[in-house]
Amino acid sequence: MQEALNRIDAVRAKYKEVYGKAPDVVVRAPGRVNLIGEHTDYNDGFVLPIAIDRDVIIAASKEDEAVLKMHSLNFESSSICPLAKIEKDPANPWSNYIRGVAAVLEEKGISLGGVAMAIEGNVPLGSGLSSSAALEVAAGMAFQALFGFNMGGPDMALLAQRAENSFVGVNCGIMDQFISRLGAKNHALFVDCRTLEYSLVPLPESGVSVIVANTMKKRGLVDSEYNTRRKQCEDATAILGRQIPQVAALRDVSVADFEKYSRFLPPDIRVRAEHVVTENDRVLKSVEVLKSGDMEAFGVLLNQSHESLRDLYQVSCRELDIMVEAAQSIPGVLGSRMTGAGFGGCTVSLVKDDAVSAFLKDVSARYESRTGIKPQMYVCKPESGAGVVGAD
Ligand code: ADP
Numbered sequence: 001m002q003e004a005l006n007r008i009d010a011v012r013a014k015y016k017e018v019y020g021k022a023p024d025v026v027v028r029a030p031g032r033v034n035l036i037g038e039h040t041d042y043n044d045g046f047v048l049p050i051a052i053d054r055d056v057i058i059a060a061s062k063e064d065e066a067v068l069k070m071h072s073l074n075f076e077s078s079s080i081c082p083l084a085k086i087e088k089d090p091a092n093p094w095s096n097y098i099r100g101v102a103a104v105l106e107e108k109g110i111s112l113g114g115v116a117m118a119i120e121g122n123v124p125l126g127s128g129l130s131s132s133a134a135l136e137v138a139a140g141m142a143f144q145a146l147f148g149f150n151m152g153g154p155d156m157a158l159l160a161q162r163a164e165n166s167f168v169g170v171n172c173g174i175m176d177q178f179i180s181r182l183g184a185k186n187h188a189l190f191v192d193c194r195t196l197e198y199s200l201v202p203l204p205e206s207g208v209s210v211i212v213a214n215t216m217k218k219r220g221l222v223d224s225e226y227n228t229r230r231k232q233c234e235d236a237t238a239i240l241g242r243q244i245p246q247v248a249a250l251r252d253v254s255v256a257d258f259e260k261y262s263r264f265l266p267p268d269i270r271v272r273a274e275h276v277v278t279e280n281d282r283v284l285k286s287v288e289v290l291k292s293g294d295m296e297a298f299g300v301l302l303n304q305s306h307e308s309l310r311d312l313y314q315v316s317c318r319e320l321d322i323m324v325e326a327a328q329s330i331p332g333v334l335g336s337r338m339t340g341a342g343f344g345g346c347t348v349s350l351v352k353d354d355a356v357s358a359f360l361k362d363v364s365a366r367y368e369s370r371t372g373i374k375p376q377m378y379v380c381k382p383e384s385g386a387g388v389v390g391a392d
Pocket residue numbers: 056072074075093094095097119120121122123124125126127128129130131132133135
């Protein structure tokens with residue numbers, strides 16, 4: 001809490017130093033981690049992320065001139081562009097996420113006036129906690145706070161995603177922006193990636209922590225393997241669709257139907273589909289056990305998710321498996337699995353509070369001794385989604 005206040009003060013102070021006046025608004029938007037529901041999004045399925053207690057803060061005011069002025073505290077650098085011609089700034093790629101949001105707003109017919117911003121974040125960059133979505137959503141919130149246009153949470157998330165897809169040029173799904181905008185303290189967010197219907201799912205206020213462990217393994221092969229998996233899911237959908245009416249995506253296949261009809265699938269495709277079908281089922285089960293407060297049962301589902309990603313979907317790697325095994329061997333760890341696309345990146349573990357320090361020490365040591373790589377670990381609390389944090 002104190003740290004958050006200090007950061008807000010620091011952004012305000014920097015704003016004043018750079019632009020010579022106090023900001024009119026300060027907004028924030030958090031990073032995220034997906035608890036369960038991996039490789040389900042592009043199969044029209046379910047995900048269950050939390051917003052975390054790390055965020056991007058933006059202090060902003062209107063400017064008379066029709067320009068977008070941005071100053072990054074993290075990069076100690078400024079970038080400026082005319083609103084009439086929003087283009088990428090190759091020297092300040094961090095500014096492209098904000099430029100993209102402004103460009104997409106203008107494209108939608110929401111005209112902006114001049115703005116000056118100061119930006120600071122403590123979501124680690126490029127570590128799998130989605131600092132980019134936090135930055136885009138914070139930018140969207142800043143524009144909304146200043147110009148007062150009417151836009152609901154899901155539309156703001158879609159806008160931020162569009163900025164990343166079409167302006168920055170990264171083909172991400174909707175989950176990251178959705179949870180950054182719509183997350184809530186002590187809750188996970190169940191999202192139906194087909195309909196974008198969502199609901200909050202309670203998490204305990206104390207007693208358990210979420211630990212994200214970064215393997216620091218650079219992701220190799222991820223694009224080609226990802227494309228192969230997507231194609232295999234489409235093939236499975238087509239084959240199962242001939243047996244079961246109204247199957248438009250693997251999300252429409254129940255576990256019972258899968259058991260009945262999986263014999264029609266070639267073995268390499270069958271295992272991929274089995275992961276997706278059972279993972280969707282695990283997300284639905286997770287929602288149920290969390291509603292009843294059964295964290296042990298939720299932990300078991302996390303462990304099963306990892307097994308399925310490792311053995312059926314085959315998107316894990318040695319480093320992720322070592323990190324998960326090390327985590328699961330610590331008493332007080334309820335469950336652990338890889339999170340994100342795979343082939344590197346992070347694991348997510350559900351850890352009783354009294355086991356957090358043992359986790360940080362022992363899992364790090366065990367991982368480093370087996371891989372020679374020093375991991376990074378982040379203890380996270382489920383925090384609220386984006387909002388205005390102060391107005392002068
Ligand atoms: P991830 O979203 O997994 O953290 P990305 O590569 O998608 O990684 O996005 C990271 C990029 O987002 C950074 O390189 C930077 O350009 C931008 N970014 C994130 N946080 C900030 C910040 N606090 N200030 C400026 N730019 C940021």
